[in-house]
Amino acid sequence: MPTDIVKIGRALxxxxxxxRLVDLGKALTARDVEILSTGGTxxxxAEAGVPVMDVAxxxxxxxxxxxxVKTLHPRIHGGLLAIRADPSHQAAMLVNGIAPIDLLIVNLYPxxxxxxRTASFEDRIENIDVGGPAMVRxxxxxxxxxxVIVDVADYDELLAELERHDGGTGLAFRRRxxxxxxxxTAAYDAAISNWLAGEVGETTPKWRAFGGVLHERFGALRYGENPHQSAALYLAAETRPGVATARQVQGKALSYNNINDTDAAYELVAEFDPAKTxxxxxxxHANPCGVAVGETLLEAYEKALACDPVSAFGGIVALNRRLDAEAAKKIVEIFTEVIIAPEADDEAIAIIATKKNLRLMIAGALPDPQAGxxxxxxxxxxxxxxxRDGGALDPSALKVVTKRAPTPAEFADLAMAWTVAKxxxxxxxxxxxxxxxxxVGAGQMSRVDSARVAALKAADAAKAAGWPEPxxxxxxVASDAxxxxxxxxxSAIEAGATAVIQPGGSVRDAEVIAAADEAGVAMVFTGIRHFRH
Structure with missing residues (x-):
């Protein structure tokens, strides 16, 4: 037997x-492993007939x-921490009646x-494990x-290892x-510390940790943004409804870029209250090429598609309402990578099923755009x-800075433009x-270039549709800064804009306001910007 093999004689x-607890216990007992355990475990x-000794x-x-308090004791931690090859450790174990523990199987309080889930502060506190992490570490x-095993998914590998080594484990296995x-334990403590930071209002704690669990459905992705990059999706402790938590009804596995773009789409569409529109x-590529509201999803989709039908090919479609058959029929007319919605009708699901590679994600709810x-x-x-940028437009905080105020119709479109610009x-x-x-003009180094790019795309869309003008x-028009x-x-005025929404705050605001007044354009300041890098 290789020298790095440790025979399992005692497990906690x-x-x-x-x-799978009972099956595991029976498999260990069959190898003459003595089992120590606690409480409900x-x-x-014992109820299943597996011989077990209570830690007490x-x-x-x-x-x-x-x-x-149950496992915080020298006879437990000594059995886990004693170095078997160290004579002084062996002597301490002998003097203090400490037996070695060769295998620890623990999964922590949830x-x-x-x-x-909805839980009280006290309930969350009681679900913080203390003895488990101490033993695991x-x-x-x-x-x-x-x-040490912390995941039910590793039981099979443990049993296979014991089979390979006649009841023992190898060093490489133990190190993994x-x-x-x-x-x-790092992810567990990160979840606790970040929750408590929120509870006490600490926005920039001195130590900050982030953790997650490898997403069971996605796991390790084929690659990242490019084939030479590795990638994976992890679930956070506190989740927002979205691509990571959605149910995939059909279609190919999502790629890194699919997940990133679907998240961007769903966060945007969640800004619009489904009860209103x-x-x-x-x-x-994480930027909107078309966004619209309407009486129905079909109307909203057709209006959104008209903005930039060329870029929409191979895009992600997000909806803020239950997907219906009428909208589904229209969406599948062009190649689409992913559709994400809170819910979907059975008829809509059947329509989507005719496109076997099209991914349909059902999120169950919309994320709260203002949630902390x-x-x-x-x-x-x-x-x-x-x-997260949870800034929402406050109509009462808007400041009309031009001679002409926006009309009610312009105000409605300005609010939407500002929301999308975010x-x-x-x-x-x-x-x-x-x-x-x-x-839509996105990601340009110059704001004037963004205005021109957006106008150019509008002109291209008009030409493709046969409209008389863009x-x-x-x-x-909205400007994020x-x-x-x-x-x-x-440039925006030359493109045909009649009203403008922007944060204001430039040293040349007076010059900009004068240009708007000269053109008879209405302009409002929000006092807040929406940079997104």
């Missing part, structure tokens, strides 16, 4: 998730304080699951001698398990963390007319 099992094993028999202390530290164990967003959460981006040597990469310019985008004629010079505004 304490699990919250009791799936011990009861479940080892520690000579009863489980107490509603289960808060704190993350508790966060995802101790066993993982001493993986030269101890194997140790890495996974530390990752589990149907809304559709068509996304390509954070976004995380890696930079060299660190993490850049900020609050989801467009900066520099962002968005033209809206009659409840749908007429042109839909930017008679539109309104102030116009530093009048040239960007002038």
């Amino acid at each position: 099992i304490s699990v919250s998730d009791k799936a 011990a009861a479940a094993l 028999q080892v520690t000579a202390f009863p489980e107490m304080m509603d289960g808060r 704190f993350e699951a508790t966060l995802r 101790g066993a993982a530290k001493n993986h030269e001698d101890v194997a 398990l140790a890495q996974k164990a530390y990752a589990r 149907a809304a559709v967003a068509i996304i390509k 959460s954070v976004t995380v981006r890696s930079v060299a040597g660190g993490l850049l963390v900020q609050d 989801h467009v990469k900066s520099n962002a310019i968005v033209y809206v007319r009659d409840g749908s985008t007429a042109g 839909r930017t004629k008679g539109s309104v 102030f116009f530093p010079f009048a040239d960007g505004l002038v």
